[in-house]
Amino acid sequence: MNSDKKIISIMESYKAGLVIAGDNRAEYKRSMFLFVASFTFQAVALLCFFPLLRSLFGTEPSVGGAVRWLGVMVALVAVELSCRWYGHDFDFSGTIVDVTHRLRLNLGEKLKSMPLEKMYRYKTGTLNYVFAVGVEYAVLSMGIVSSIIIQTVIPPAIIIAAAFLVEWRLAAAMLLLFCIAVPVQKWNRTGSSKEKAANAKALSIVESDVLEYVQGLPVLRSANQTGEKSAALQASISHLRKVQAKGILDKTVPTVMMSGIVEIGLVAVLTLGVLMITNGSLSLSAAAALLVIISRFSEPLSLFTSIAQVVDIVDAAFTRIKELLAIENLEVAAPAAMPEAFDIEFDHVFFAYDREEQFALKNVSFTIPAGTLTALVGPSGSGKTTITKMIMRYADPQSGTVKIGGIDLPHISQENLMKNISVVFQDVYLFDDTILNNIRMGNPDASDEQVKDAAKKAFCHAFIRRLPDGYDTQVGDIGGALSGGEKQRISIARAILKDAPIVMLDEPTAALDTESEVAVQKAIDTLVTDKTVIVIAHRLSTVAGAANILVVENGELVEQGNHTALMAGQGRYFSMWSAQQRVKEWNIIGG
Template sequence: MESKIKPTTFLQSYRAGKTIAGENSPEYKKSMLLFIAAFTAEGLAYLCFFPLLSCLFAAEPSAGGAALWLFAMMLLVALGLYCRWYGHDFDFKGTIVDVAHRLRLNLGEKLKSMPLEKLYSYKTGTLNNVLSVGVEYSVLSIGIVSSVIIQTVIPPVLLILVTFVIEWHLAFAMLVLFCIAVPVQKWHRSGSSKGKIACGKALAQVESDVLEYVQGLPVLRSTNQVGERSVGLQTALRHHKKVQTRSVVELIAPMVVMSGIVEIGLIAVLTIGVFMIAQGSLALSVAAALLVIISRFSEPLSLFSNLTQVFDIVDAALIKITELLSIKPLAVSSPPAELQQFDIAFSQVCFAYAKEDQYALQDVSFSIPAGKLTALVGPSGSGKTTITKLIMRYADPRKGIVKIGGTDIKQIRQEDLMKNLSVVFQDVYLFDDTVLNNIRMGNPDATDDQVKEAAQKAFCHEFIDRLPDGYNTAVGDIGGAMSGGEKQRISIARAILKDAPIVMLDEPTAALDTQSEVAVQKAIDTLVADKTVIVIAHRLSTIAGADNILVVEEGKIAEQGTHAELMTLNKRYAAMWHAQQRIKAWNIPGN
């Protein structure tokens, strides 16, 4: 799909609809052809007023002729209704629902395969908006938008063409009116479209901030940052109000102009008609028929103007969806490889995050032997987490190579890479599901007994057994019903069940009390047995026994070695160790 689609014309709308319809595009094409036939029949039915009224207003009225033309009108109207009815089969038979469902699945696949760096650049509220109302609005282009454009264009064009044959002066006046309305409508669309896109972005920001506000409400209450003091949310709401106000102003002016053009133009056409009747150059029957036709002529212009906001909503939704669908996954270099060995090596790796010029990692080189424990230590922002992200192929380095088992990570499919990685984060995310299903995420094919065995190895079987429904207890939104230590042990049970050969730990015990830390540390000891382990550590005492310690500072490897070797160097690591030992020695005397 193109990065931006603006279906302001039937052709653009039709192409957008075909793209969205996907495998159902033949049904969509049939629907559009039926709508074209329906509104062509409708236009021809109105044109029957010319001969019908001529028969009635003739010096010698012809009832038979009038009846014949009336019957022709009825047939055309019936044909139009028939075509419109079956044109809406796309909606009535549920095809449009299937299209929306498939589009959501495609977006879900895109979220699953897009680079993590790009995924993290989107706010949660923006993605939620695209996957929910964005999909609903985009499928409008399949039926409503295209059919409305057909309805707006075909009948007036037919009426003008036939009127040229009957009375070219009036037809020319109608054509001028139609031609003036087109640029005004484009002006209307331009202002309204910009406003809708700006409003959409502002609303997505509000949704993200509301979600963040609700999730962080306990913290906000504790710091008295609620109501008007909630700066982030209030700022987003004020911005949305400002954008919405400007959008309304930009929308109203063209609407007023369009309304004025339609009214003044129709009055002008009728005035010309009356003047021609007075001069005797226009038959009364023709004038009566034109009166009916002109009233029908004004409907599409008014309809199209009033539905501008609908078009703009569809445009904004399509733009967001096409932006998401156009994101390409990280390419897998040929030939694709499967991992057999699990040592890790960085060779002169340089990396900078998107839209940042400063490198987060600069010429980083090191090796992590298979089956050994390697610790990453250093101050916050030094690049430790960036190293673990590159191992997960969060993004590709600007320079250098990351290898696993001697294979360039670019040759490994994402699903094969993640199959061999287990990650235990400092901030554990549990889904609003049962304890059993949260652990089973590590291996969806695991039996209940295997899940419970992993829980026992993670030292969480005991507290799970005390829960109201045991393993079938719901953990609550984001695991809110669990303590920090309990959540950590559940996440470790999940990793044990996955049994991946490479394990990455992001300071899993940093925020725990002593009792929880001991339990979690026991669980970690079970998890990392015979694995290639990378652990980010701030508490140096927890990694003193590591096989290798990498000291990361300002995006570079400042030192590396065992605890003993680094203490002998008496540089950065030794200074950090001594500082932490002094903190442990602090003693606050009692009163």
């Protein structure tokens, strides 16, 4: 948390509103103009008390004059209410709902186009906060906040300026009161801004931890780490409690001080007015008018503290939205191209993850011919997954190039790139929808029959038909209603339906039992026919028949070749193979 966070000014708040309004800037500006006009007419209407009361209680009372001034006041109030009504048209007409919808769409487009490397820096709860609460705070409060800000500034300024024409000493006293309130308000804003930003951050952490807790509840129960024993969730909840407790304390003191300043200051101004009446320097009618105006003057001053709370809630939300939208997309270099061949080439690639000093890939070069099977092997953390991420343009390398069909990836749009790649992960993610719709994600235009045909090729049609609702069965959150092997086969059916020329497999059979592994392997055999296939392998026996095996260690490509050549070389691959064979022999003997 940055303790030197800049406090947003009224003008900055207005500019933030313009940014949020987007294509509806004209409507937002019109709304602000009408609010300014509304509170200007309000202040002028209050100033009419001077001639109105002078007409009634002056040396020469005039009922006709009083009626005329009363009519002027009524007309001004009518214009004020009309301006305020149409000023809120930005809210009531539904424009603000359109702005909210468009902002969420823009954020969604940003998630689609931003580098995945940048997106993974955000916890899920933080993104949930931005899309849900953040957008609500930043947009739906725009009109109300703007109205409060203008009401706090315009009427007091006009009233004080006009009061100098009536009695400069009382006007100077009111101006002094206003000036004293400003530094207290600044102090209040400083504490409020920090508190709102810290509270927003703590809330997003709690939201992320709650989501993680719910998703991992079966594991936590098995480890007896639920409730008070769930350390991460308890820590984030405790942190939120501390942030909220400190925030309440930090904003209570300046709020009480501001209330005291307003009350004491107004009493002092009224006392000065009474003294001036007694010594004859101020007429009774002017004093009565000032009494009415000063009582009205206290309202915007009392809003000083509440405005800080509201503006800083909006500011904290808008700051997170702005940070997300400011992330640079992966640009498509000119000229844009579409690969027609599907061989893959790495040429002296160096890559380090964001904020990491060590390279995850160091001078990696290899070629994968189209239509062949290539295996990536090596210890955990060696760089295998990073290589697959580079092929999907997770991020651009610091140096070197990655090409598909001879085209450097920056020249291929993300949409066209991913049209040509299917991925089957070890940890399958299914959406809480029907099996039919989960498979159809591979090709949204596919018919029901095409979906079922893909399911048959993935050897999951039989178990789907046994389910109570067949293809209309809801898979549950993250596919929780299905077994690991069933989820894996559905993900393969999805990839078969997509029918992309490049297929990447992240050891999809590693965590399965023997029966499920056999079924999944059959499904994979159907999927990879005539494709360029890259498979991450932990069990070397599953890729011994690969056309090419890339051995990766510490981010470097240390060996490559087929199984026979690598075994003959007796290098790193030979050592890994021998170690796995010894484990198998030990298991057989131990069994």
